[in-house]
Amino acid sequence: MLHSLVARTVISYMLVFTVPMLLPLAFFKLVGLGGLRELVTYEAKDTPLHRLDPRLKVLYPVAMGILSILLTWSFMLIVFGLTLLPWFWLRPSRQRIRVLLVMVIGPALGGFWDQGLYYLPKPPIHFLYQFPWTISWMGSPGITTYGMVFGLEQSARVLVVVSTSMLILVSTDVGDFTWAFERFGAPPAMGFALTAALRFLPEMISRTTLVLRAVELRGYDLSRPRWYQVGRWLDYVRRAGRCVVLVTVPLLVGTLRGTTTMAMVADARGFGVNRKRGSLRVHKLTPVDIVGYAVLVVLVGGALVLHHYRIGARVYG
């Protein structure tokens, strides 16, 4: 019976749509709009990671990004494992771990699934499940092992950069970023732009949450149907879409007012009075910093050497 055209069509549709439908569901259930704040909010703690040289922290995701581009899949796994280790050092809150996992694994899972469906190797192709002709309009002949492995590889490369960047965002005060950028010769305006973005993104999310509450208080139904109320989901999507239009004006007005005030505050605090800024921060290199720099140099240098000798190096073209 499972081999009948109808059963195969149903199974195929389920395979195609399950993951894309699970991802937004996981976002709403486990993260929500408020949870997005956890992604970019600095968590003030006194861990060795927090005390690391900010310049090293800025270089770290860049270096890991280079490795993820240069190395082959098997070496990539080692790099990916290495990027996870500092998280144990940081000990983030459960809430943050939940948000990070959903926001990092979700897109990765999406990529893995997407490649499994649409990345086709040269024949002969090994299908995990071959779709019937009734679903051919989707453009995928079925799920391939090769595609999934390829998707996993690509996702892991992205995850390395995302994981390292998140780690640094969570453990570094924006002022330290600015300090590091300025030590690298970047103009103060760049540091200020970064500071403003990171400081006010959570503020923007809070305001959006407030306006969404306000629209409900005014009688707008934003309640989500239960997963089994299939008939109501379309209406929910329509209502949510319309709500975006409704809340845009108050959000825009509030944001514009906020940015105007922020610009005046920057002026009032003398931003731009000098080309070079001073700094409260004095960073003396610690043994941990030195080890960190050494590890970074060894990793990147090692990768370049391996690449030169075609060991573990990605082949392009």
Next chain:
Amino acid sequence: MELAVSPGELVLITGASGCGKSTLALALAGLIPSRVHGELRGRVLFDGEPLSGLSPHEASQFVGLVFQNPNLQLINMTVQSEVAFGPENLALPQAEIAARVEWALDVTGMAGLRTATVATLSGGQKQRTAIAATLAMRPRLLVLDEPLSDLDPVGAQEVLGTLRRLAADEGTGVIVIEHRVDEVVPWADRIVLMDDGRIILDRPPRGVWDDVGPWIATGVGIPDVVRLAQALPDTFPAGAPLSVEEAIDALRGGWFEAALVGRQARRRSTRYDDGSAGSAYGRPGREPPQEVTDLPSGPNASPPVLSWQDVTVSFGGTRAVDDVSLAIRDDEWVALIGANGSGKSTLVGLSVGIGSPASGQVAFRGGPIKPGRIFEHAAHVALLLQAADEMLFATHVLAELEFGFKFRGKPKDPVLDVPGAIEFFGFGGLQEASPWELSQGGRQRLALAALLVGAPGVLVLDEPTTGQDADHLRAFLSLLDRIRERTGLTVITVTHDMRAVASRASRVVLLGDGEVKLDGPPSRVFARTAELARWGILAPPLARLQSALLGAPDEVLLSVRALVDAVLPYRPATLQAR
């Protein structure tokens, strides 16, 4: 306008909303016309040198400006980096930056929170951080635009004390722009009253209310102790007191005190004779005492319209609301008071399904309020947010009023119908106007009207009077009075404005550390000045006055008229003859 401020002087600038106070602040800081468009005629001089020609960041080294909303003026992530931001911009040596940061944090009492993340600070702490950040620039003139608007009364006094010390010890000139006149006056060296862009009064505080004409004309509130002195001029031979403490000194040992003590003794003996309860007692089995008498309770009381039963709300490891039980009955006007972070907004949020209690139940007329079902519960409990602007979504006034009908349908029994609301709230002829064309007060009225054209059983107002001058405050409270008169609506107000509470509320609930600490009529709750102070609340001036003169009174009179009426029969014949 001609205005001069000396080093070490603390000047209060006040006036009705829209009289030009904030514009003056922006001009002083060099932000007009470079950042805020406008035409500037005349000159702003600093030490005789023109400031007007300087760019804002150059002017910032002389004049520091603290803006109204602390949320929008904290750019950095932590307190320390925020305070260091200005000196870093000045490219000062590291040692100098560190010294300035240390000093500014010390002066503002924020040293213990230097590494705290800005997002985790209370409103008062944010305000102090903003002041510290400006102070670190070492301006010789500090201008603060409504620095008390987000502060509870005790927090406000702390900030004012800081500013006073700054002026006295550092010689910094300080300009405070504020509506809360009675709180600032005891700390000020000069009072400047503005009207329609002009200064109409500029003099030291002593005698500033000798002529109340300008104050009444501008609609700026006159402190209660001043009004008391005007009602009983013979009792205050040295003139109107500037603070409650001065009033206490003037009245102690005189006929006024004797009259109050006599009145209290007579009331106590009458109470105990007729078998009624004493001054206050605790809820059985619960310490410390919470409930003050005179509230309907027990089997004969009407069923509650809104109730919280053993409700606890936690955020992370912190209990924002801790095992609270509270029942609000029909026709009550309940004021929920408490220091910043005491759990007031969290508690009222639960009444419409905002937030989720870890335990306990919230109910409207016995029906449970489910977390997250805001749309459903908002039909019964109308919540007006402090940021009323965020509640406006339509393109014109009429559409705003009819906004809810499109989604919920027209209610069968609205508190007000749309034409009635237009007439009642004074929107006649403005139906097609954009909400953004209305004044701030107008937008707040529109948001309120839009809630009332539904059929709510309870109206909850979250900080509705913040930043309003006395005239607008009076108008808003009168509006609420009329709404209650017409509709009999139950009202719950979350507020820091004790004058508004004293004049209107039928019941006051004090929250502290997420628990109900006091609950009773305003006359009884405000008599507990020491307990209120412990939880960050400064009782209204008249309550503090009576408390000081009577020791530990059971109740206090909260209006000047009632107080004068109560003591006048005992005024000495010699004074009566005069």
